[in-house]
Amino acid sequence: MNILSWIIFGLIAGALAKFISPGENDPQGCVVTIVLGILGAFVGGFIGTRLGFGTVTGFNLKSFGIAVLGSVILLLINAMLRRK
Numbered sequence: 001m002n003i004l005s006w007i008i009f010g011l012i013a014g015a016l017a018k019f020i021s022p023g024e025n026d027p028q029g030c031v032v033t034i035v036l037g038i039l040g041a042f043v044g045g046f047i048g049t050r051l052g053f054g055t056v057t058g059f060n061l062k063s064f065g066i067a068v069l070g071s072v073i074l075l076l077i078n079a080m081l082r083r084k
Helices: 003-020 030-050 061-083
Strands: none
Touching: 003 030, 003 061, 030 061
């Protein structure tokens, strides 16, 4: 996947991750959510590849799940850091 595909994928994954994140009432805006979604897509793809889930290739359900999971993880880390 090229970088533009990852950005679009991250936008969608970030929005979905923000929707499903438990207890997320942080006043962060859309920009932070989008950035965390894009970074989450990269992190999820990297971790998924290293753990042997296969490579992340294109827009498919497995890749989307990995990107959303990475985004949720980053949103939860962000929330924990903001609470301290």
